[in-house]
Every structure is written in C-alpha cells, then in structure tokens.
Amino acid sequence: MNTKDALIKYCTRLADNNLILGQRLAEWCSRGPILEEDLAMTNISLDLFGEAESIYEYISTLTDNHLSADDIAFLRSEREYSNTLLVELPNGDFAYTMAKQFLYASFAKLLYTSLLNSNDETLKGLSEKALKEVKYHIRHSSEWLIRFGNGTSESKTRVQNALNDIWKYTDDMFEMDEVDNELISTGIAFDLKDIYTQWNFSVSEILKEAKLTKPSNGLSIKGGYKGIHTEHLGHILTEMQYLQRAHPGAKW
Amino acid sequence: MNEEQKLNQFQARIDADEKIEPRDWMPDGYRKTLIRQMSQHAHSEVIGMQPEGNWVLRAPSLRAKKILLAKIQDEGGHGLYLYSATETLGIDRTEMIEQLQQGNAKYSSVFNYPTLNWADIGAIGWLVDGAAIVNQTMLAKCSYGPYSRAMLRICKEEGFHQRQGYEIMGKMMTGTQAQREMAQDAMNRWWWPALMMFGPHDSESAHSQESMKWKIKVESNDKLRQRFVNRTVEQAHHIGLTVPDPLLSYNKETLNWSFGPINWDEFWSIVKGNGPCNEQRMSHHIKYHNEGAWVREAALAFEENLTKKQTVSI
Ligand SMILES: [Fe+2]
Numbered sequence: 001m002n003t004k005d006a007l008i009k010y011c012t013r014l015a016d017n018n019l020i021l022g023q024r025l026a027e028w029c030s031r032g033p034i035l036e037e038d039l040a041m042t043n044i045s046l047d048l049f050g051e052a053e054s055i056y057e058y059i060s061t062l063t064d065n066h067l068s069a070d071d072i073a074f075l076r077s078e079r080e081y082s083n084t085l086l087v088e089l090p091n092g093d094f095a096y097t098m099a100k101q102f103l104y105a106s107f108a109k110l111l112y113t114s115l116l117n118s119n120d121e122t123l124k125g126l127s128e129k130a131l132k133e134v135k136y137h138i139r140h141s142s143e144w145l146i147r148f149g150n151g152t153s154e155s156k157t158r159v160q161n162a163l164n165d166i167w168k169y170t171d172d173m174f175e176m177d178e179v180d181n182e183l184i185s186t187g188i189a190f191d192l193k194d195i196y197t198q199w200n201f202s203v204s205e206i207l208k209e210a211k212l213t214k215p216s217n218g219l220s221i222k223g224g225y226k227g228i229h230t231e232h233l234g235h236i237l238t239e240m241q242y243l244q245r246a247h248p249g250a251k252w
Numbered sequence: 253m254n255e256e257q258k259l260n261q262f263q264a265r266i267d268a269d270e271k272i273e274p275r276d277w278m279p280d281g282y283r284k285t286l287i288r289q290m291s292q293h294a295h296s297e298v299i300g301m302q303p304e305g306n307w308v309l310r311a312p313s314l315r316a317k318k319i320l321l322a323k324i325q326d327e328g329g330h331g332l333y334l335y336s337a338t339e340t341l342g343i344d345r346t347e348m349i350e351q352l353q354q355g356n357a358k359y360s361s362v363f364n365y366p367t368l369n370w371a372d373i374g375a376i377g378w379l380v381d382g383a384a385i386v387n388q389t390m391l392a393k394c395s396y397g398p399y400s401r402a403m404l405r406i407c408k409e410e411g412f413h414q415r416q417g418y419e420i421m422g423k424m425m426t427g428t429q430a431q432r433e434m435a436q437d438a439m440n441r442w443w444w445p446a447l448m449m450f451g452p453h454d455s456e457s458a459h460s461q462e463s464m465k466w467k468i469k470v471e472s473n474d475k476l477r478q479r480f481v482n483r484t485v486e487q488a489h490h491i492g493l494t495v496p497d498p499l500l501s502y503n504k505e506t507l508n509w510s511f512g513p514i515n516w517d518e519f520w521s522i523v524k525g526n527g528p529c530n531e532q533r534m535s536h537h538i539k540y541h542n543e544g545a546w547v548r549e550a551a552l553a554f555e556e557n558l559t560k561k562q563t564v565s566i
C-alpha cells in the first residue's frame with residue numbers, strides 16, 4: 001500500500017470514530033439525568049463533530065475525487081465506514097455511556113499524543129487541537145466512573161455491568177494492519193501495541209480509584225477498521241443520512 | 253415601617269427605575285409573579301430543547317449539526333441561568349421542576365407543536381427565537397435585577413439563534429423545489445404560533461396591568477407583537493416566503509404591517525394542555541428525569557461518602 005492511500009484510510013478511521021461517537025452522544029440531547037449533564041454530553045458531541053469535520057476536510061484534500069467533507073461523512077455505505085466498534089454501541093444507561101466514553105477517550109488521548117510526533121504536519125496539528133478537548137472528555141467520564149464506583153450499590157452494579165459488557169470491543173481499537181505498517185515505517189503514525197500498554201495502565205489506575213474490577217480478557221470482537229461492523233451501525237447511518245439520501249445534491 | 257409605607261417606598265423605587273435586588277423588601281405578589289414568570293421562562297428553554305433535538309441526529313451537514321447542537325446547548329444554558337436567577341427569590345430548582353411535572357408551572361405553548369421537517373429548525377430559530385428576542389429585549393429593562401441581567405446576557409446569544417434559523421430558511425429557498433416547499437410549509441405552520449407567543453391581547457391578559465405597574469413588563473403584548481411582525485414580514489419577503497395571512501397589508505399611515513385575527517381558541521386549547529405535543533413533551537421530560545434518578549442519587553451518595561471519609565481522617 002502506498003503512503004497516501006494508507007494515510008487516507010488511517011484518517012478515515014479517526015474521523016469515523018469521532019463522527020459516530022458524536023452521533024451517539026447527541027442522542028442524549030434532552031435526555032440527560034440532569035440538565036448540566038445533558039449539556040456536558042452535547043458539548044462533547046460538538047467537540048467530536050468538529051474533530052471529525054477537520055479530518056474529513058483533510059481527507060478531501062488528499063483524494064482527487066472532488067468529494068467534500070460532508071460527502072465523505074454522509075454518503076458512504078456501512079462497509080465503507082471504518083470506525084472502531086466501541087463507538088457505535090448503543091448508549092445504554094448513563095453508566096454504560098460513561099464507560100464507553102472513558103474507554104474510548106483514554107485511547108484517543110494516547111493516540112493523539114503519539115501523533116504529536118508525526119511527520120505529517122496536518123495530522124500533528126489536528127491532534128494538538130483534539131488533545132485539548134479529549135483531556136476534558138477523559139476527566140468528565142472518569143469522574144463519573146469514580147462517582148459510580150463509590151456511590152450507591154446500584155450505581156456500582158450498573159457501571160461494572162457496563163464495563164463487563166463493553167470490554168470485548170476494546171481490543172478492536174488496537175487492531176493493526178498494512179495501513180499502520182506503512183505509516184509506522186514512514187514516521188506518520190505509531191505502533192498501537194505501545195499505546196495499548198499505556199492504555200491498559202491508565203485505565204487500570206482509574207478503575208482502581210473507582211473500586212471497579214477490570215474485566216478479564218476473554219471474548220474479543222473485532223473488525224471496525226475493516227468495515228465489519230455490529231448491526232447497530234446501519235441504523236445510525238439510516239438516521240444520520242436521511243436528508244442527504246432523500247434529497248441528493250441538495251445544498252443546506 | 254408598616255406594610256403600606258413599605259409598599260409605597262417599593263413603588264417609588266420602581267417608579268424611579270431602580271432595580272430591585274434579592275435582599276430588598278418586595279411585596280408577596282411581586283415575588284410570586286416573578287417566580288411564576290421566570291420559572292416558566294426557564295422551563296421553556298429546557299422544553300424547547302425537545303423539538304429542536306428532534307433533528308440533531310438528522311441534520312443535513314456537519315456544519316448544520318454543529319450549529320444546531322451549539323444552539324440547543326445555549327438554550328439549556330439559558331435554562332440553567334434562569335433557574336438560578338429564580339432561586340434568588342427563595343425557591344429551588346427541584347421544586348420548580350416538580351411544579352412543571354405536576355402541571356402547576358407552564359412553559360411556552362409554542363413548543364407544543366411538532367418539528368416535521370428540517371425547515372422547522374430554520375423556522376424555530378428565525379421566528380420563535382426572533383419573537384423571543386423582542387420579548388427578552390423588553391424584559392432586560394424589567395425592575396428585578398437578576399432577571400434583567402439574565403436577559404441582557406441571554407439576548408446576546410439569541411441574535412445568533414435567529415440568524416442561523418433565517419440562514420437555513422434562506423438556503424432552502426434557493427434550493428430545490430422540494431426544499432422550497434419544505435420551507436414554505438414550515439413558515440405556514442410556525443407563523444401563527446410565533447405571533448401567539450406574545451400572549452393574549454392586552455385587554456384580555458390576566459397579569460398585564462399589575463406587571464406593568466411593577467415594571468416586570470414594560471411594554472404591552474400587542475405592541476411587542478407588532479414590532480415582531482414589522483421586522484419579520486420584510487425578512488420573509490426578502491427570501492421569497494409567503495406569510496400565511498391573506499389579510500396582511502402595509503398601513504402607510506401607522507407604518508405598521510397590519511395582520512389578520514389570531515386563532516385564540518387554538519392558543520387557549522394548547523395552554524390548557526390540548527396541543528399536539530403537550531403530553532409528549534411532558535412525558536419525555538418526566539421519563540428521562542426519572543431514569544436519571546439513580547445518577548443523581550449516586551452523585552449525592554458519593555459526596556456524602558467523601559465528607560464522611562474526610563471527617564474520619566481529621
Ligand atoms: Fe433561549
């Protein structure tokens with residue numbers, strides 16, 4: 001695989017992660033457990049859409065098919081989205097959403113941190129900006145995990161169940177293939193195995209503080225980067241793409 | 253000082269355009285009216301998140317999605333800000349929310365209409381926020397300090413809300429046939445509800461007179477409504493939208509757009525709870541409030557456990 005194709009694929013994974021997680025979080029709009037949290041979740045969602053947009057814009061400059069950021073975001077089919085599986089999982093209750101948020105944001109933070117050393121200036125710049133936001137996302141979700149783990153027995157049970165359920169999708173974030181190999185060899189991206197080690201450590205620290213048990217690695221479900229998704233993604237897209245599909249070519 | 257002297261002194265301060273602050277003496281009626289009006293205002297901001305939230309997941313571009321999310325967030329923020337301004341009058345947010353959910357406090361009836369296509373998001377921003385600006389600019393001059401200051405702050409954001417709504421409408425009017433039809437359809441459905449937002453005619457408004465005397469209101473419903481119509485009709489024409497009122501005409505003498513009769517039966521029926529979305533809005537609010545109960549309990553328990561620990565370690 002040549003470097004440019006690899007870069008496009010890599011950026012698409014990153015952008016799709018942001019887009020799909022942003023869409024999931026936006027589902028909480030007017031449904032939060034308390035008004036402040038309603039706003040916090042849509043605020044994070046807004047950050048994620050902003051990050052997605054910048055990355056799609058970059059992708060659109062890399063390709064010569066004249067697709068805009070919006071075309072890329074809204075006009076692909078299921079198999080063409082390459083987000084990691086975790087971000088497309090349904091929200092569940094607030095504990096489930098916070099657990100998802102925490103596990104993903106902890107990954108994103110380390111990934112963006114590594115990309116600060118990227119040879120690709122744009123990717124480096126995007127990561128710098130995203131990093132500021134993702135630090136807040138981690139703080140927000142980890143604080144809730146700690147509250148739940150040290151709150152009531154109900155909250156502890158809920159968040160532990162959520163972690164147990166989500167855990168099987170976490171390996172998928174660290175999957176590598178020829179895209180990564182190409183970009184590692186050119187100094188654009190970095191080995192996800194190293195990121196996994198750090199992720200494992202920082203997640204364990206928070207779980208300890210939250211008095212929660214880290215689930216054991218058993219079943220693991222993978223495929224997001226290759227476009228092999230859960231059944232949930234198709235429904236997300238159906239809703240998200242409704243206007244673009246119903247009115248092809250329309251400007252809004 | 254006896255009650256009457258206090259009352260006279262209070263009225264004198266109002267007449268001198270002084271602001272009343274939370275610690276100042278105020279008549280019970282003044283406090284009650286403000287609690288009713290300000291909590292209703294706060295609830296409106298929050299309930300208004302539902303009809304707009306209905307389109308967040310289906311927004312047609314990344315930019316549109318971001319703008320809508322930011323706008324809804326602003327509204328939630330207005331809600332928070334107004335709840336705390338109301339708390340200065342001696343009622344807390346939990347109690348206000350209870351009143352809302354038990355049907356003892358109202359929110360703006362305009363949010364009891366459904367958002368049926370993307371242009372409705374444009375129409376809400378342009379017409380509903382547009383009407384709100386006219387009203388809130390007036391309320392920024394009201395006699396109660398915290399309310400007046402809240403309105404000043406909120407008005408700054410409302411300008412952006414109105415512009416983004418008008419931009420949606422404008423873009424759709426230069427788009428495809430289907431887009432133009434959607435825009436006109438939204439205009440037809442939101443025009444009259446926006447006019448109703450200013451409330452009944454002054455002659456029929458239950459609280460108007462007293463509110464004027466206390467400068468909780470400083471201009472009449474009809475005057476504000478007329479100001480909104482004058483501003484908005486020309487904006488509609490500018491982008492090619494038809495105002496759904498066959499009696500609309502420009503009066504060269506008064507320099508006003510005069511408009512046809514408002515359907516007050518519809519207005520009162522919705523106020524009484526019989527609008528298309530009254531039940532939906534309230535059951536949505538109650539459902540998610542109840543589903544979040546365990547979260548609020550956990551947060552509280554966590555704080556308590558923390559204080560306990562701290563006391564032990566001392
Ligand atoms: Fe508002």
Ligand SMILES: [Fe+2]
Pocket residue numbers: 327381384409410413
């Ligand atoms: Fe607004």
